[in-house]
Amino acid sequence: MGLTGGIASGKTTVSDALREHGAVVIDADVLAREVVEPGSPGLAAVAARFGPEVLTEDGRLNRAALGQIVFADAGARRDLEAIIHPAVRARAAQIEAAAAPDAVVVQVIPLLVETGQHDDFDVLVVVDAEPDRQLGRLRQRNGLDPEAAQARISAQAARHERLAVADIVLVNNADRDDLRRQVDRLWVELQARATVG
Numbered sequence: 001m002g003l004t005g006g007i008a009s010g011k012t013t014v015s016d017a018l019r020e021h022g023a024v025v026i027d028a029d030v031l032a033r034e035v036v037e038p039g040s041p042g043l044a045a046v047a048a049r050f051g052p053e054v055l056t057e058d059g060r061l062n063r064a065a066l067g068q069i070v071f072a073d074a075g076a077r078r079d080l081e082a083i084i085h086p087a088v089r090a091r092a093a094q095i096e097a098a099a100a101p102d103a104v105v106v107q108v109i110p111l112l113v114e115t116g117q118h119d120d121f122d123v124l125v126v127v128d129a130e131p132d133r134q135l136g137r138l139r140q141r142n143g144l145d146p147e148a149a150q151a152r153i154s155a156q157a158a159r160h161e162r163l164a165v166a167d168i169v170l171v172n173n174a175d176r177d178d179l180r181r182q183v184d185r186l187w188v189e190l191q192a193r194a195t196v197g
Helices: 011-021 028-034 041-050 063-070 074-098 131-142 146-154 159-165 176-196
Strands: 002-005 024-027 105-108 124-128 168-171
Touching (some): 011 176, 028 074, 028 105, 063 074, 131 146
16 A cells, blocks of 8 residues: 655554554655665765765764755755665565565555656555645644745645545544544455455
8 A cells, every 4th residue: 555645644643553553564754764874875875966064963864954955956856866765665665575465565655646656556545634734734843934834845746636646535634533533444444455355
């Protein structure tokens, strides 16, 4: 299963609940951090492209400095994606291959639509929220001003693009309990599909 949605839409709540149900969750954001750990080829490539100012004094990736660059420059963002995405996909494939044959494997990929992976899954689930709610959650979560938050939202696929490729949409316009109830129903459906498949 592929799981996606805009930034601050509720993907983490959904993936956490699916993990509690027993799914093997492969989170692209977690892997994206893993592939740029100190000493990794990924971090070396990022530093070579963006310069030493994207590294901290102890040689780790300075995410804030890199974010300022890539959210202001689409070309720089594409360069970063060309470094990170192949490494993340390779690591995700390793984890999926190691999963039990009857496991429900959930790949959480924020940029799933943008990277053209929407046809790569048996089921594609999109977590969706009204734009005002998404913006408010992002500002509160990341402490961003309205312009910075909107820039991050605008850097992703448009809402209608995600919804157009979804097999299932989880609507996150209420509270976490409501979203978790939707995930409980989704789990029953996934189990039924796995039995049929």
